[in-house]
Amino acid sequence: MRRSPLALISSLACLAQPVLALVAVVASATTLQKLELDDLIRQSTAIVRARVTGTSAMARGGDVYTLYQLDVAEHLKIGVKTGVGSAPGIAELAVPGGVAGGLRQMVPGAPVLQRDREYLLFLWTGRSGITQLMGLSQGLFTVAQTAGGEVKVAQTKATERMLDGSGRRVQPGAIMLTLAELRLRVSMVGAKSPGAKSPGSQADESGTPKKVAGK
Numbered sequence: 548m549r550r551s552p553l554a555l556i557s558s559l560a561c562l563a564q565p566v567l568a569l570v571a572v573v574a575s576a577t578t579l580q581k582l583e584l585d586d587l588i589r590q591s592t593a594i595v596r597a598r599v600t601g602t603s604a605m606a607r608g609g610d611v612y613t614l615y616q617l618d619v620a621e622h623l624k625i626g627v628k629t630g631v632g633s634a635p636g637i638a639e640l641a642v643p644g645g646v647a648g649g650l651r652q653m654v655p656g657a658p659v660l661q662r663d664r665e666y667l668l669f670l671w672t673g674r675s676g677i678t679q680l681m682g683l684s685q686g687l688f689t690v691a692q693t694a695g696g697e698v699k700v701a702q703t704k705a706t707e708r709m710l711d712g713s714g715r716r717v718q719p720g721a722i723m724l725t726l727a728e729l730r731l732r733v734s735m736v737g738a739k740s741p742g743a744k745s746p747g748s749q750a751d752e753s754g755t756p757k758k759v760a761g762k
Contacts, residue, residue, distance in 0.1 A: 577656040581709040582682045584722050588736040591669040591681050594623040596690060596726070597638065598665045604647035611652035612677070613645035615660050617668075623733045640668065641677045656707035658684045665690040667700040667729070683707060690726070698726040 588594065597617040604613050617638045644654035658680070660666065669686035672678040680686035684707070688700040705719035724732075 577654065577683065578708045578710060579656070579682055579685065579705075581711055581717050581719070582685050583720075584732065585736050587669040587681050587686060588624070588733050590671065591624060591686070592672050593625050593670040593678075594668070594733060595619045595638070595670065596621040596623070596665065596667050599660050599662050602660075602662065604645040605641075606648035606650055607677070610643065611645045611647045611650050612641040612643060613657075613659075615640045615642065620665075623667075623730055624737070639678065640670065641679050643679075643683075656683045656705070658687050658703060660687070667726070688722070700724060700726055700729055 582590070595617070597619040599615050600618050601616040602613060603616070604611065606612075617640055619638050640660075642657050642660070644652050644657045646652075667688035667690055669681040669688075670678050671681050671686075684703050684705045687703045689703060690698060690700055692698050700723070702720070702722040704721065707719070709717050709719050711717045
């Protein structure tokens with residue numbers, strides 16, 4: 548079974564209090580397992596380059612999500628059961644936290660995407676059908692073009708506490724590379740991992756998002 552995109556480590560504690568007509572639910576500071584670039588590539592069900600075109604929100608099963616509508620320009624990796632189609636077009640990304648149904652929920656470490664900005668996104672869709680980022684901000688990369696026309700992608704700065712696979716505290720890293728280098732890396736990792744497929748091929752996926760932590 549695949550890991551949740553949140554890769555959370557300890558149990559999630561929530562504090563509820565009334566704020567005018569809203570109920571505010573505040574999750575305490577989030578702890579994540581650090582994901583290296585190859586982890587993001589292998590565990591994601593889709594990797595796309597997309598522009599944010601709009602936002603909305605939804606409440607589902609006691610959780611609130613901010614929904615970002617995406618205009619997908621390129622797929623670096625696709626899968627059968629993702630919420631993202633295999634061709635460029637419109638898709639939707641859910642980020643924990645937001646305001647919906649009279650509930651305001653705040654999740655420390657959950658990134659905020661900017662409308663009309665282009666991103667490189669490592670996505671994960673489980674049985675619920677909700678498409679989320681791998682490892683919260685770890686799966687979010689900005690896209691920028693140099694004066695020479697080269698496209699570079701850079702991981703957004705993480706504010707969450709990070710642990711390695713052994714449970715030791717580590718510093719968040721900042722991955723930066725060109726889009727061409729990333730395409731090559733996705734192809735190389737896909738060749739080593741049967742579950743990782745590049746555009747033009749399909750992969751099955753059977754994970755369920757599961758919050759385990761926030762501490």
